[in-house]
Amino acid sequence: MTDLTLSGSQQMQVLNYGLGGHYNIHYDYFDVAKENMPINHQDDRMATVLFYLTEVEQGGATVFPKLQQAFSPQAGMAVYWLNLHDDGTPNNQTLHAACPVLVGSKWVMTQWIEERPQLHTRPCRKR
Ligand SMILES: O=C(O)CCC(=O)C(=O)O
Ligand SMILES: [Fe+2]
Secondary structure, three states, X not given: OOOOOOOOOOOOEEEEEOOOOOXXXXXXXXXXXXXXXXXXXXXXXEEEEEXXXXXXXXXXXXXXXXXXXXXXXXXXXXXXXXXXXXXXXXXXXXXXXXXXXXXXXXXXXXXXXXXXXXXXXXXXXXX
16 A cells, blocks of 8 residues: 555554544654664654544544644545655654544554665655
8 A cells, every 4th residue: 555564663553532532743753863762773653554443423633734634534544644754854744633532432543654674665865
């Protein structure tokens, strides 16, 4: 689906949000150049695939305020985005949050895709 390898990436994470459940505004990348990461964990989440497993009656949208985009959960839908630019620097336009569930329950599955395993298949370009 993404043409990226999942080797070295964490397992998918399943999240359930009940009434009022939300995810505060955040980036999925760590910005490894800035953060003092241990030498054996210098990798970053270059991409995210977010699968919606359920529809939510009201609320629960994933919002990207800097891009002015919102996605309302639909069962079977996925949103895929790149957290890093082609040169590996973080793309701060990817700031996002999950709005509170107002009615119903929300199930999602997140796959974060690591950058380093793409080394031999994905060229590193200048921005
Ligand atoms: O549940 C959502 O809509 C967003 C989840 C998310 O941002 C994440 O898992 O990193
Ligand atoms: Fe996220």
